[in-house]
Amino acid sequence: MPLSRLSLTPEASHGPLDGAWWPRCDALELELPALVGSLDPGHGTVTRVTVGAATWADSPRTISAPDHVIEVVLTYAADEEHTITLDCGTVGQWELLVIPPEEPVRTAERLLTAAADPWNSLSAQRILARAEDGFGR
Structure with missing residues (x-):
């Protein structure tokens, strides 16, 4: 897969999100290695991801990435349906908005820009709702 479509906050986040990820398809086993590979090594090694069961229910429970295996944990919490949490061991976590693959480019x-704004105070669901209301048109 090509490099991931990813936008991260340029500094410490002051909101619920640390950026956004726009996968090309809904096959986590194909997309996750590209996402992990696009992160700066200084962010640590992603050892576990938590994803919404509604979106990623058919995903395997482990996914191979370069030089390690990533545990996949499903969450059934409604407020985490459109997010992915990347656990980087002792370095910390990244909470990213997951933009649906079929979302129009514009x-x-x-959405990538809004979620990566370090002063964004909106949750993933609120950002997506704004997009549905036409903020992206």
Whole structure:
């Protein structure tokens, strides 16, 4: 897979999100290695991800990445349906908005920017709801 479509906050986040990820398809086993590979090594090694069961229910429980295996944990919490949490061991966590693969380019670009704003105070669900209301058109 090509490099991941990813936008991270340029500094410490002051909101619920640390950025956004726009996968090309809904096959986590194909997309996750590209996402992990696009992170700066200084962010630590991703050892576990937590994803919404509604979106990623058919995903395997472990996924191979370069030089390690990543545990996949499903969450059934409604407020985490459109997020992915990347656990980087002792370095910390990244909470990212997951933009649906079929989202139009213009809307996805705005979502990537909004979620990566270090002063964004909106949850993943609220950002996506704003996009549905036309903020991306």
